[in-house]
Amino acid sequence: MNAPLKADDTDLAALMADLATKARAAARVLALAPAEQKNTGLAAMAAALRASAPKLLAANAEDVAEARASGATPAFVDRLALNDARIETMAAGLDVVRGLDDPVGKVTERWTRPNGMTIERVRVPLGVAAVIFESRPNVLADAGALCLKSGNAVILRGGSDSFRSCQAIHACLTQGLREAGLPEAAISLVPTRDRAAVGLLLSGLDGRIDVIVPRGGKSLVARVEAEARVPVFAHLDGNNHVFVDKAASLDMAKTIVLNAKMRRPGICGAAETLLVDKAAAPAQLKPLVGMLIDAGCEVRGDTDVQKADARVTPVTEDDWATEFEAPIIAAKVVGGLDEAIAHIERYGSHHTDAIVTDDATAATRFLNEVDSAIVLHNASTQFADGGEFGFGAEIGIATGKFHARGPVGVEQLTSFKYRVHGTGQTRP
Amino acid sequence: MNAPLKADDTDLAALMADLATKARAAARVLALAPAEQKNTGLAAMAAALRASAPKLLAANAEDVAEARASGATPAFVDRLALNDARIETMAAGLDVVRGLDDPVGKVTERWTRPNGMTIERVRVPLGVAAVIFESRPNVLADAGALCLKSGNAVILRGGSDSFRSCQAIHACLTQGLREAGLPEAAISLVPTRDRAAVGLLLSGLDGRIDVIVPRGGKSLVARVEAEARVPVFAHLDGNNHVFVDKAASLDMAKTIVLNAKMRRPGICGAAETLLVDKAAAPAQLKPLVGMLIDAGCEVRGDTDVQKADARVTPVTEDDWATEFEAPIIAAKVVGGLDEAIAHIERYGSHHTDAIVTDDATAATRFLNEVDSAIVLHNASTQFADGGEFGFGAEIGIATGKFHARGPVGVEQLTSFKYRVHGTGQTRP
Structure with a gap:
């Protein structure tokens, strides 16, 4: 696998563009998917995680062995490691998200204008999220579930140290999507450890990514804030x-x-x-x-x-x-x-x-x-x-003032549209 | 005035940093200003505009003469020109904004957790806005009023062709702020025609600007979108x-x-x-x-x-x-x-x-x-x-999905905070 660097770059760019195109198409389907179908998917994902514990542990053991061999700190290995309890926590997290109200389609305001037009403000998904995380593989399940519930497609990019664990968890989520008849591209995992993939995600991939969520240490968040060409839900200091x-x-x-x-x-x-x-x-x-x-x-x-x-x-x-x-x-x-x-x-x-x-x-x-x-x-x-706020789960905490502030739950993963109901009104 | 380029740049950077520092301090005051005080300011601004019509027309006549002399198109001159009717429209616009509900401090949600804590979600201003506009000087009054009503400080930067008109209008707004006992830095105008000021605003001036609103043609909006290091309420195509x-x-x-x-x-x-x-x-x-x-x-x-x-x-x-x-x-x-x-x-x-x-x-x-x-x-x-939506006035229409979407009125110029009322609760 010693292809020239140039060719690799081109291949990676094409791979990421393809991933984003498929995610955007999946987002169109998800935006209209009924709550019940999304919940069926979440239940199937939790079942798949529970049933696949041995596979997850085996994949994780390889990641942990590699991390140890390369001199990772005990704290790092602790964040990376899975065990039965952590797998159950992941699955239970999916159950919690399944139990939340579906934010999509909720009418948050409705008013009638003097000319008789009724205007409704209704929640819609943001579109395609990219979640960039580090060594904790459980972020994959949490973020995937929250995005699905809020009708967003998501592209996940985990730390390269957790690559095998992420692939195994992702396979369970894919199985759940398939069982619910939802597009597999609704939750995709960047299928390479190449770090250049992060830069491509931060570019927004020609407008195909709507929001980026960094989940990790300050250096990751700082890089994302500095380089991202699309909106970011970032968590900076908690002083x-x-x-x-x-x-x-x-x-x-x-x-x-x-x-x-x-x-x-x-x-x-x-x-x-x-x-x-x-x-x-x-x-x-x-x-x-x-x-x-x-x-x-x-x-x-x-x-x-x-x-x-x-x-x-x-x-x-x-x-x-x-x-x-x-x-x-x-x-x-x-x-x-x-x-x-x-x-x-x-x-x-x-x-x-x-x-x-x-x-x-x-x-x-x-x-x-x-x-x-x-x-x-x-x-x-x-x-x-x-x-603790009652949001059920969060994809992170936002320290900016834009769009989301504080804990970012399923509601903050939505935007809105205005639906106008007329009877032939024209503007004078 | 042939100072070396380097010195000019330094001076401009210092000037803009000073403007932003004062705007941020003013934003702290505005965030807590009662609705009545802000409305007193808006009424005084409208009165000042009406009383200053001759001054505004004289300043504008100089801008128009300069634009004509430099070969501006009739359409450009029409956007730039003021007359009595346009001045009255500006003043009436301030009256409309004054009549709007104050969005700041409005509790939009309130719930109680099982542990007895009550959580409120309450609207707060965004902070400091920068509004970059082109030849229409009336944008200055509209944007200044909307930002004041929503408790935000604003730094305005008009097209250099409308510089004298903007200064004259800005003097009326400043007079209104003064009469209401509000800080003059609540609404500031970049006091130079130097185009490099725009680049400095787009940089966010070290975190002292919270949002940028471009008001103008597609080339302005495209530049702002490409260069801004802070969130933008941008209007792209309306196809x-x-x-x-x-x-x-x-x-x-x-x-x-x-x-x-x-x-x-x-x-x-x-x-x-x-x-x-x-x-x-x-x-x-x-x-x-x-x-x-x-x-x-x-x-x-x-x-x-x-x-x-x-x-x-x-x-x-x-x-x-x-x-x-x-x-x-x-x-x-x-x-x-x-x-x-x-x-x-x-x-x-x-x-x-x-x-x-x-x-x-x-x-x-x-x-x-x-x-x-x-x-x-x-x-x-x-x-x-x-x-037409009943927002009273808008600072623009946002075509993104983040934070604001569609017409951006005073409500969309706010963020929110969570106020938590406890009786000694600790987290288990």
């Missing part, structure tokens, strides 16, 4: 804050701060900075900081925070803007609500921020004035998740 | 179709076809192709085609259409994909609804398409299956307009 207001109860502050930081310190909804109102500090700072450190969290604080506990290390300017993704938190005493909001505006990433307070007025101001996708009053930032 | 189904009444077909093509042949909602069901053709083709030609429309038809009237000229393959923006229409006899839908999918631009029929089933299929922003049953395609 989230918990502000403990002067009217916060200590018990609630402790519960929420601990959960927001330490439940899972590495997820995007984890808190990265604790802000404590100076009026609350005398009573609350020491117990909050002590609790975090006792729980295994490194606290990096300003001088006020350092005074509260000898184990606090000094915070740097960079720390305020850092998503640690680890049991580390920056901590600061602020002059009050205004300073807290200003700090969040200056250093935050507009993802998820919370206030703990018993003062309804302060809560309202915080929720209105903090310009983040998710703002919470007396609840943990770790709720930043499509499942 | 619209009217399909006369076999169950159409001739009277309604004639009324709608004539209006759709000939009311204003140059607007984006004008019909460009007439499709006639072959079952309707014997009775309807000749009267429809004859009516169009008698009204001054050139009809380019396939062989069937040519047989209906000797004045029909032969259609070319390119004509099917052309937005004529003129009293010219392509016409074809199709085998039925399926062929009509397939033709529109192949050649159309997903803008606005209509079916004329008394058959409700055919209408439903057409409205569901044609993948266009606006699909109409028994109404003219010329209704593709924000005012």
Whole structure:
């Protein structure tokens, strides 16, 4: 297989163009497919995944062996590895998506004009999505199911390390589509490990791709944001804050701060900075900081925070803007609500921020004035998740303000059209 | 003023960065400004425009004289020229926007999770818009008003030919902002004719611009689409179709076809192709085609259409994909609804398409299956307009599927956030 580079490039371009053309044709079929037919497909996919566990594990074992041989880190291998429980989680995820309401065809607004025309705004699929992910093969099943439910065709491109696992999972999804009489091109997997395929997807393949969803680390997301010539649902930083207001109860502050930081310190909804109102500090700072450190969290604080506990290390300017993704938190005493909001505006990433307070007025101001996708009053930032919002599942969390913001579920994977019902109206 | 090119570039970059920084700060204020304050500003702007008519006319006369001297076409000068009626139309446009509901802060969904948290989805402004327009100076007032109403700051960049007119109109808007106690940077005008300013706006100025709206001809829109590093509300082709189904009444077909093509042949909602069901053709083709030609429309038809009237000229393959923006229409006899839908999918631009029929089933299929922003049953395609939809005014029509689709009014100039009201919930 040592064909000249030029010929390879041409072949790859032709292969990707063909994939996109077939996906677009499939999208036309999916846009009109009844909910029941899509659900039949999802049920068949889940059944195929469950029935194919031995095949999936065998394919995955080859990927894992290759990754280990090439010196992959244990964390990388953990993300890559499948086992029976993970396969069942994937299948159960398809069942959850199957149970969601079908967003397509839903009339979200309807009004009648003075001339008698009735206008309806109705949800329609976006078209063709490209999902680019890294080593976790389960993303393939999740993304495939969410796109199918929302009537979109999808082209999936997994990390080359998970190539065999992805092919095995994809075969199960294809089987489900076939059993439901849906086009196989509704969910396609880029059939090559050639990394140049990503660049072709990012080009939009001559308008045949409508949206790109990167699922992975910051370098992947940054590359997609920089190169994509089509809209992207991108997740950048989750530099989230918990502000403990002067009217916060200590018990609630402790519960929420601990959960927001330490439940899972590495997820995007984890808190990265604790802000404590100076009026609350005398009573609350020491117990909050002590609790975090006792729980295994490194606290990096300003001088006020350092005074509260000898184990606090000094915070740097960079720390305020850092998503640690680890049991580390920056901590600061602020002059009050205004300073807290200003700090969040200056250093935050507009993802998820919370206030703990018993003062309804302060809560309202915080929720209105903090310009983040998710703002919470007396609840943990770790709720930043499509499942926790009741969306059933999410294809990701969007940190932009365009089209989708926050958890991206099936509804955010749709666009809309206007249907106009007239009786012969013409424009004067 | 023969400073070295390098220095000029640096100055311009600094000037634009400063403009964007001030706009972003103003956006923070606008996002929280009450509806009443924004309306006070809009009323004061309209009053200032009306009171400043002589100044506006004088500034405009200089622009017009310069354009004429440099050999501008009469059509160009007509777009550029102001008169008392046009100034009153601008001021009245501000009054219309003032009368619209304020979209900011509107709760569009509210639900309670099993754990007792209440989640609200609430509209918030997008942030900072950049509107790039060509010779029509009235776009400045329209766009400024729509952005203010929707809580967005805006940076406006008009065609260099309308520079003095734009400055004069902008002074009225600034006066209105000042009278309402709103930051002047809420609506700013790029204070230079240097064309390099457009490139800097398209770069997004380091994340300080959230959306770009090009208002002008296809070459401007194409450049913006190609170069912009931030989201764009772009209007590409309006290659619209009217399909006369076999169950159409001739009277309604004639009324709608004539209006759709000939009311204003140059607007984006004008019909460009007439499709006639072959079952309707014997009775309807000749009267429809004859009516169009008698009204001054050139009809380019396939062989069937040519047989209906000797004045029909032969259609070319390119004509099917052309937005004529003129009293010219392509016409074809199709085998039925399926062929009509397939033709529109192949050649159309997903803008606005209509079916004329008394058959409700055919209408439903057409409205569901044609993948266009606006699909109409028994109404003219010329209704593709924000005012006609009841949006009061529009900043443009979007032909993409992302975020906004069809007429872009104040609601489409907003994003949303999730407000979560808890009582101490943590994630298990």
